[in-house]
Amino acid sequence: MGIISENLLEVKKTLPPHVSLVAISKTKPIEDILEAYSTGHKIFGENKVQELIEKYNELPKDIQWHLVGHLQTNKIKYIIPFVSLIHSVDSWKLALEIEKQATRIGKQVPILLQVYIAKEETKFGLDEEELVELCEATEHFPHLNFCGLMGMATNTTDEQIVRNEFKYLKNLFDQTKIRYFSDQPGFKEISMGMSNDYLMAVEEGSTMVRVGSSIFGERDLNHMSL
Numbered sequence: 001m002g003i004i005s006e007n008l009l010e011v012k013k014t015l016p017p018h019v020s021l022v023a024i025s026k027t028k029p030i031e032d033i034l035e036a037y038s039t040g041h042k043i044f045g046e047n048k049v050q051e052l053i054e055k056y057n058e059l060p061k062d063i064q065w066h067l068v069g070h071l072q073t074n075k076i077k078y079i080i081p082f083v084s085l086i087h088s089v090d091s092w093k094l095a096l097e098i099e100k101q102a103t104r105i106g107k108q109v110p111i112l113l114q115v116y117i118a119k120e121e122t123k124f125g126l127d128e129e130e131l132v133e134l135c136e137a138t139e140h141f142p143h144l145n146f147c148g149l150m151g152m153a154t155n156t157t158d159e160q161i162v163r164n165e166f167k168y169l170k171n172l173f174d175q176t177k178i179r180y181f182s183d184q185p186g187f188k189e190i191s192m193g194m195s196n197d198y199l200m201a202v203e204e205g206s207t208m209v210r211v212g213s214s215i216f217g218e219r220d221l222n223h224m225s226l
């Protein structure tokens with residue numbers, strides 16, 4: 001067995017059964033993804049539309065592709081036909097465009113609302129007010145399946161900062177669930193935790209971790225988009 005499959009199985013072993021693993025394969029070649037896939041793993045995530053489409057075309061069709069990066073409205077139409085979950089709905093405008101494209105092909109599209117939880121200008125996400133606006137208006141988005149919240153913590157070695165951000169997101173999820181989605185069992189996911197902090201995220205209530213470098217190895221810096 002190769003190192004990638006070993007890493008993937010290691011990560012999986014540490015996750016409780018209610019937590020799903022999204023293997024983040026951005027910048028990594030097809031062979032690496034096939035190795036991970038050979039373990040039986042089917043959920044992969046990318047952060048760029050173009051790369052997602054290329055990989056979708058070349059790889060087995062039973063892979064469930066998640067889009068985890070910031071999305072431009074003009075690119076949505078290309079991924080709507082096959083994407084399994086969009087983690088990064090961070091504006092009303094984006095939600096509206098997904099609704100429009102989903103309506104066009106008559107598909108329900110599962111999405112997460114990305115909330116701004118970090119103390120970094122470079123990160124995307126809804127603030128609390130924008131989150132409320134969207135949750136109060138779900139009838140405008142009949143083709144969107146609201147599945148939960150997503151957040152990206154501050155990129156820091158200070159564990160307490162990261163833990164507090166995870167606690168904040170979990171708390172916000174609970175409130176949002178009670179207030180707007182109590183009758184919708186599908187609203188159940190909290191996507192939080194990456195290679196450096198996914199175990200802490202699970203302790204704080206994550207149901208979906210997005211792990212890249214701990215599985216596939218470090219990424220080439222020239223390809224880094226974060």
Ligand SMILES: *Cc1c(COP(=O)(O)O)cnc(C)c1O
Pocket residue numbers: 024026047068069152194195196210211212213214226
């Ligand atoms: C790259 C990326 C990840 C994975 O990061 P690692 O630190 O390599 O595990 C998770 N989430 C998002 C949104 C990403 O862009």
